[in-house]
Amino acid sequence: MIEAFLGLADGEVRFRDELTLLIPRERIEEALTRAQERGFILLTDLTAVDRHPQEPRFEVVYLLTSLAPPARLRLTVRLPGAEPLVPSAVAVFPAANWLEREVFDMFGIRFPGHPDLKRILMPDDWEGHPLRKDFPLVEEPVEFVGHVPKPPSAIIPKTPPRQA
């Protein structure tokens, strides 16, 4: 199965029996088409991860499913924070239409080739992209006297990873 992607993938990650292939962004359409030809006919999910402040900042994640035999495959495209662009997958998987709109809405990643890239969940006049790590999550001010708004993230503070 991996052989099919030889020359396309930059690398692979295996974790908990799941396979993730790292695909450079200019090859992603080709990789998706190849996966589809090899039986991965369902685009189960298309989403993104923000690694801010690391670089490359964004990851666009394609989760593909094959029905017979049952198998999953994850393709990941890493994108720099300065230029978050990745070719649209709508031509290969029509299901990508709304999913790419959601990724654009939430992360501000653009998909050249998408038929109608506009916001889907947030209002059209919304500013910013909520799922970016630098988009603040704050409590709305309330009218109560003596109430000091506390962001939810302060309830249990974040702790660094444990050294094994």
Add this chain to the structure above:
Amino acid sequence: MNELTRETIVLNMGPHHPSTHGVLRLMVELEGEVIIHTEPVIGYLHTGFEKEMETRTYHQNIVFPPRIEYLATMIEEHAYVLAVEKLLGIRAPRRAEVIRVLLAELSRIASHLIWLGTSAVDVNVTSLLMYCFNDRERIMDILEMVSGQRMMHGYMRIGGLQWDLPDGFVERVRGVIDDVPHQLDEYERLLTDNLIWRGRTEGVAVLTREDALRYGCTGPIGRGSGVSYDVRKAFPYGGYEEYDFDVPLGVAGDAYARYLVRLEEMRQSCRIIRQALDRLEPGPILVDDRKVALPPRRELVRSMEAVIHQFKLVSEGLHPPVGEVYSAVESPRGEKGYFIVSDGSNRPARVRVRAPSFHNLQALPVMIFRNTVADVVVAIASIDIVLGDVDR
């Protein structure tokens, strides 16, 4: 067609419309009474659950899944805890797994009953609604008996369950699943061969197998169109590989096929529950790993170590290894998946909810193309969308 009817009109449905089962807006372009283009407008229920989940610990996040999708609450909790368990590389004890399957299937019946009642109302079969809600309420009573709450249970824990089953649980469940198939027979007598019901659902909102695959439709929508895909069979989770059940498949891909698929799924759920009741043996319901699950109460008074573990888990939470996992369950609406990215800290770096309703709704414009306005209501009902799940 004569020249007078060439002009199209755009009809706005929603966001508040009784048939939308939530807040969904449809812009429908009509040629006479025939739909030639549909644009769904969603986001009215967007609450930012995915962002919220990044700011809380893995345990705190258990409260969110049943609020995202509020009809099959136990299945939602099951999906989330399974994903975190996969990330940690642990598996719940056998008794906990059996109880989870049992409650998930009860939830599935409850969700399908709501669908049956409300979609019957949409085509004006008003008598069915209260019958279905009555049956569903018996299941809700059982879930309340187990967890203390009808809907937002918070009963499942990472690595097991909150507490064991109460006395009298097995008899109550047996009582319900002995009755449900008979009730379903009765509802089928009302609907299956009813000329009006068949006239309103047969050949309406047809989705071909190819289109179902192109739009990533799963659950009864995909299976009604002949896509043989059930997560419980394809990627068994939480012990489902041990249970004997069938996956009903439709051929026509219309609203009637989806109706038949869901009715059969409820019967198969009863079958699974019966097997689960037979497998219910005494045993632990929470893993013994002190880095994951809280120590039992009796240890706290005797062991300083247990107190420290308890304190660390409550004040910091658990620290999974760095990595990313995707784990899915079969919800009544299709494949419900959680994609969790961990950076090793006590909070997830990203939680992505793969919502089946979102994918299924995307296929709505294809389903109702060249149908009439009156069929839009039937189409929406047959998808069984939960707008909380669409918008998250």
